[in-house]
Amino acid sequence: MKFLIVGVGAIGSAYLAFLTKAGHDAIGLVKRGRKLNRISVRGIWGEFDTPVKTVEDISLLGSVPDLIILSVKSYDTVSALELIRPVFGKDTLLMIAQNGYGNYEAAVERYGKGRVILARVIFGSRIIEPGAIEITVSADDVVIGDPSGILSEKFLTELADIFTRAGIPTRYEREVYRYLWDKIIYNCALNPLGALLEVNYGTLSENPHTRSLMDRIIYEIFEVTRSAGIETFWKSAEDYKRVFYEKLIPPTAAHFPSMLADIKRGKTEIDALNGAICKLGEKHNVATPVNMVITELVKAKELLNREF
Ligand SMILES: NC(=O)C1=CN([C@@H]2O[C@H](COP(=O)(O)OP(=O)(O)OC[C@H]3O[C@@H](n4cnc5c(N)ncnc54)[C@H](OP(=O)(O)O)[C@@H]3O)[C@@H](O)[C@H]2O)C=CC1
Numbered sequence: 001m002k003f004l005i006v007g008v009g010a011i012g013s014a015y016l017a018f019l020t021k022a023g024h025d026a027i028g029l030v031k032r033g034r035k036l037n038r039i040s041v042r043g044i045w046g047e048f049d050t051p052v053k054t055v056e057d058i059s060l061l062g063s064v065p066d067l068i069i070l071s072v073k074s075y076d077t078v079s080a081l082e083l084i085r086p087v088f089g090k091d092t093l094l095m096i097a098q099n100g101y102g103n104y105e106a107a108v109e110r111y112g113k114g115r116v117i118l119a120r121v122i123f124g125s126r127i128i129e130p131g132a133i134e135i136t137v138s139a140d141d142v143v144i145g146d147p148s149g150i151l152s153e154k155f156l157t158e159l160a161d162i163f164t165r166a167g168i169p170t171r172y173e174r175e176v177y178r179y180l181w182d183k184i185i186y187n188c189a190l191n192p193l194g195a196l197l198e199v200n201y202g203t204l205s206e207n208p209h210t211r212s213l214m215d216r217i218i219y220e221i222f223e224v225t226r227s228a229g230i231e232t233f234w235k236s237a238e239d240y241k242r243v244f245y246e247k248l249i250p251p252t253a254a255h256f257p258s259m260l261a262d263i264k265r266g267k268t269e270i271d272a273l274n275g276a277i278c279k280l281g282e283k284h285n286v287a288t289p290v291n292m293v294i295t296e297l298v299k300a301k302e303l304l305n306r307e308f
């Protein structure tokens with residue numbers, strides 16, 4: 001299987017390094033001037049250093065990939081989806097390895113159902129320096145699946161096994177879309193507040209005021225998903241909140257959201273998170289005042305950080 005990783009940052013470097021080390025034919029697409037010949041990995045999944053192949057121009061790829069792994073930030077999704085068009089062969093598949101709502105939908109819009117695999121990525125990777133990453137946490141396996149149900153369970157299970165054997169624990173789940181939405185709710189509640197207030201997830205959970213805001217963010221998301229016909233694993237916001245505070249936050253209490261570093265650089269994925277909730281709410285006539293305020297505050301902070 002030929003892998004092309006589009007976006008060799010924290011997550012993409014992990015895929016490129018682990019697949020290459022396992023002997024797979026993997027290559028990364030990087031921006032001009034960002035070529036990498038080696039990637040070193042450290043952290044919870046071990047330490048190694050491996051030569052890697054990268055290209056700065058997709059026309060230099062030389063062959064059609066079997067699987068393209070999209071691991072750019074959500075704000076780069078549409079441009080990256082257009083960039084891969086020349087190498088998206090008749091049998092090529094695409095795996096979305098991103099956070100947020102809208103990436104999978106944009107990919108299906110361009111390449112069709114049954115050609116796009118959805119991954120719920122919930123391990124943490126941080127760039128130490130270009131060509132060096134640390135795998136910091138892993139809250140669960142990566143979950144992969146095809147929300148359209150067209151790709152076979154056999155194929156997807158075999159693909160998950162390839163990733164697991166390469167060192168990235170992965171499993172197939174038919175309900176991958178619900179797993180993604182679980183993560184969207186979790187990221188919408190935690191990431192913007194952690195970024196704006198510069199505190200970790202545990203602090204957000206202990207503070208009565210941020211807890212009240214997270215409750216309202218979650219409540220609005222459940223109103224929106226219910227109106228949009230989006231199925232989650234939960235009967236109600238109350239059901240989810242119990243697990244959120246008691247099960248999900250404690251093991252990641254010390255974690256600061258990646259959005260904190262992003263907001264300092266003046267660009268975040270807010271439009272694929274709380275911003276996407278607002279857009280879905282508008283479409284389905286559901287008010288999302290708290291998600292709206294949070295989205296505007298993050299955008300204001302992005303702008304202020306870009307200007308100074
Ligand atoms: N890091 C983590 O721990 C986790 C991340 N995620 C999600 O995974 C996705 C990727 O995140 P992450 O790896 O952290 O992001 P990074 O910013 O570290 O990596 C994205 C990389 O893609 C590059 N890129 C963007 N557009 C192109 C393009 N057209 N061609 C080639 N390269 C391109 C970026 O370059 P440049 O920087 O120059 O724009 C950057 O190097 C996000 O949706 C994130 O939310 C999910 C779980 C955990």
Ligand SMILES: CC(C)(CO)C(=O)C(=O)O
Binds near residue numbers: 121123125139258
């Ligand atoms: C790193 C981790 C696991 C923290 O929740 C994550 O998945 C994210 O930040 O999106």
